Amino acid sequence: IPVIFSSPNKIAVIEIDGMITNWKSNQNILFGSTVTGAEDIEKIIEQIIKSRLYKGAVIRVNSSGGSMLGADRIYQAIEKLKENKIVVYTSIGNIAASGGYLVALNSDKIFCNEIGITGSIGVYSIYKNNERLNKLLSIESTVIKTGKYMDMLSTNRKLTKEEKVMLKKYQQNHYKHFTRLVKENRGFTNQETQAVAQGQIFTGKQAKELKLVDELG
DSSP, rough: OOOOGOOOOOEEEEEEEEEESSSSOOEEEEEEEEEHHHHHHHHHHHHHHHHHEEEEEEEEEEOBBHHHHHHHHHOOOOOOHHHHEEEEEEEEEEEEETHHHHTTTTSSSSEOOTEEEHHHHHHHHHHHHHHHHHHHHHHOOOOOOOSTTTTTOOOTSOHHHHHHHHHHHHHHHHOOOOOOHHHHHHTTOOOHHHHHHHEEEHHHHHHHHHSSSSSEO
């Protein structure tokens, strides 16, 4: 049907399902896992705005988080919907934790099931250290680098004390950004923000009592 015959009162439903990444969305058919890419969500939102056919959007979140950068990109994209006078509601499915909660923060309203899981306002990093395994298998590696920290997250050695300090500072900066968004969007004080942050998770019912979500349903 030509666009000129389309209704100008549409409501978009945008799925944020599975792990959030900074790149494209994909689905593992073999294991049934789904990944939501910030790059694809940005494109979808651009299309919604350009069409001028949508008055509202429902962000359906079922994600335990993932990339902090990816989640923040989706957050910024959702902000563009609101700037274009599109009302945004978030519906939390089974779980919207960590980055999954971050993408919901700037919605006009957040809805959650009583037994849904949300929160997990925090940041963590994981890296593998295969040093002992390499020794066991007699695997040797040679690193040629152009800077002191170029191999900082190499799986072939442990982090130095200095590198651990650097990584913690990096995490702290991201944590401050996350908690600032919680404070601004939920109208919390610093004390109220820290009371619900630090990686804690809550049921939907608890989240409603703590004002992390607006309505149950």
